[in-house]
Amino acid sequence: MREEELPYKGIEGIPIIKEPGSASKVNRGSWRLVRPVYDREKCTKCKICFTYCPDAAINWTPEGPEINLKSCKGCMICVEECPTDAMTEEKEGT
Amino acid sequence: MQEFKNLKDLPEQDYFTGGSSACAGCGPSMELKLALKALGPDTLVVNASGCMTLLPLYPNTPLKVSWIHNAIENAASTAAGARHGLDMLGEKDMNVVVFAGDGATYDIGFASLSAAATKNERIIYICYNNQSYGNTGFQWSTATPYGCETKTTPRGKDNPIGTTDVHKDMMKIMGAHRVYAATASLAYPVDFLNKLVRAKERGGFSYIEILGTCNTGWNFDPRLTVKVSRLAVQCGMWPLYEIDKGLLTLNKDFQELKPIDEFVKIQGRYRALPQEGVEKLQALINEHWAQLKEYNGQRYV
Numbered sequence: 282m283r284e285e286e287l288p289y290k291g292i293e294g295i296p297i298i299k300e301p302g303s304a305s306k307v308n309r310g311s312w313r314l315v316r317p318v319y320d321r322e323k324c325t326k327c328k329i330c331f332t333y334c335p336d337a338a339i340n341w342t343p344e345g346p347e348i349n350l351k352s353c354k355g356c357m358i359c360v361e362e363c364p365t366d367a368m369t370e371e372k373e374g375t
Numbered sequence: 376m377q378e379f380k381n382l383k384d385l386p387e388q389d390y391f392t393g394g395s396s397a398c399a400g401c402g403p404s405m406e407l408k409l410a411l412k413a414l415g416p417d418t419l420v421v422n423a424s425g426c427m428t429l430l431p432l433y434p435n436t437p438l439k440v441s442w443i444h445n446a447i448e449n450a451a452s453t454a455a456g457a458r459h460g461l462d463m464l465g466e467k468d469m470n471v472v473v474f475a476g477d478g479a480t481y482d483i484g485f486a487s488l489s490a491a492a493t494k495n496e497r498i499i500y501i502c503y504n505n506q507s508y509g510n511t512g513f514q515w516s517t518a519t520p521y522g523c524e525t526k527t528t529p530r531g532k533d534n535p536i537g538t539t540d541v542h543k544d545m546m547k548i549m550g551a552h553r554v555y556a557a558t559a560s561l562a563y564p565v566d567f568l569n570k571l572v573r574a575k576e577r578g579g580f581s582y583i584e585i586l587g588t589c590n591t592g593w594n595f596d597p598r599l600t601v602k603v604s605r606l607a608v609q610c611g612m613w614p615l616y617e618i619d620k621g622l623l624t625l626n627k628d629f630q631e632l633k634p635i636d637e638f639v640k641i642q643g644r645y646r647a648l649p650q651e652g653v654e655k656l657q658a659l660i661n662e663h664w665a666q667l668k669e670y671n672g673q674r675y676v
Contacts (some may be wrong), residue, residue: 296434298431298433301438301439301440302391302392302436302438303436304393304395304431305392305393305394305437306394307394307435309394309395312399313399327382328385329382332382332385333405333561333564333601334405335400335402335404335405336393336397336404337392337408338393349393351393352392352393352394354399354400355399356597356598358400358597358598358600358601360598361598361599361601362601
């Protein structure tokens with residue numbers, strides 16, 4: 282069904298979210314007390330951090346993981362689960 | 376669709392983005408992210424009221440798939456209706472997935488779930504079980520395990536155990552509906568995604584129950600979310616198995632289970648549980664585990 286055919290078209294007060302994944306623009310980085318720091322030298326590209334990130338803040342590139350600090354809430358699962366210590370933590374504001 | 380072999384084999388595309396209002400280290404949002412990897416973009420997620428309802432907050436959504444939110448009682452009915460509607464429109468390849476919490480599955484939405492399972496509607500029902508009503512502040516539900524402290528079953532002088540009732544064996548109930556029922560854990564993502572692939576290939580009603588590790592309710596450091604989920608499996612608290620038309624298969628078999636002490640001592644919800652309570656919990660787990668071992672590969676329900 283096209284958008285103009287929707288039965289509630291034009292009725293005010295019905296919220297329609299038009300852009301999929303629009304929350305990625307929201308800054309949740311302010312929730313964070315510690316931030317993950319990535320070391321390319323130690324990384325074995327095992328994809329554990331990418332799989333376990335609950336906020337999809339780690340994107341996968343051919344060179345390895347890329348942390349999106351706008352989405353990262355600082356839960357530190359990636360630091361805890363990394364088998365080679367390629368992810369370390371650093372206090373925010375330092 | 377082929378089954379996945381290891382972590383590197385999992386799809387790289389995510390249909391879930393960051394910026395949601397879920398807690399840091401939230402187990403269920405990780406599970407939704409993983410589930411959408413296996414299900415793909417042609418998916419309709421039907422959500423019963425719960426924590427995950429707060430993901431798409433107007434005007435933003437972290438999802439790249441369709442999403443219906445409905446009342447806590449009727450997620451399975453809505454999904455069955457959506458399935459029939461999509462079939463009539465010719466959208467037969469679209470997946471209809473329910474994502475509901477344990478309150479909506481075990482307690483409030485149980486009638487509609489049972490009806491949809493009996494009619495063998497072609498939907499996948501994922502229950503993220505955080506063993507309480509986590510969204511409203513961690514109250515007791517029928518999924519709460521023995522010895523756990525909740526807001527409505529606090530520990531005190533009269534009741535040092537907390538939750539004195541043993542939780543409902545939902546897997547056995549769903550197995551008795553002669554559908555595909557399986558447990559999963561976020562610590563074993565390949566196993567979880569393969570179960571979704573199997574459910575999709577199989578057609579008909581599938582029930583997948585996943586431990587929705589909740590760091591704010593269970594009271595532990597968010598960095599331990601995966602570790603706690605893994606310990607739950609290794610201690611026998613959350614065994615990984617599937618029941619297909621009554622036949623039981625144990626997916627993760629251990630020679631010897633880890634003592635439940637390891638699981639209990641890192642969580643605030645079991646704080647100050649007396650030794651007799653820990654022993655009773657261990658006895659309950661041993662009994663369930665022995666039953667699963669005995670019926671492995673045989674007819675269970």
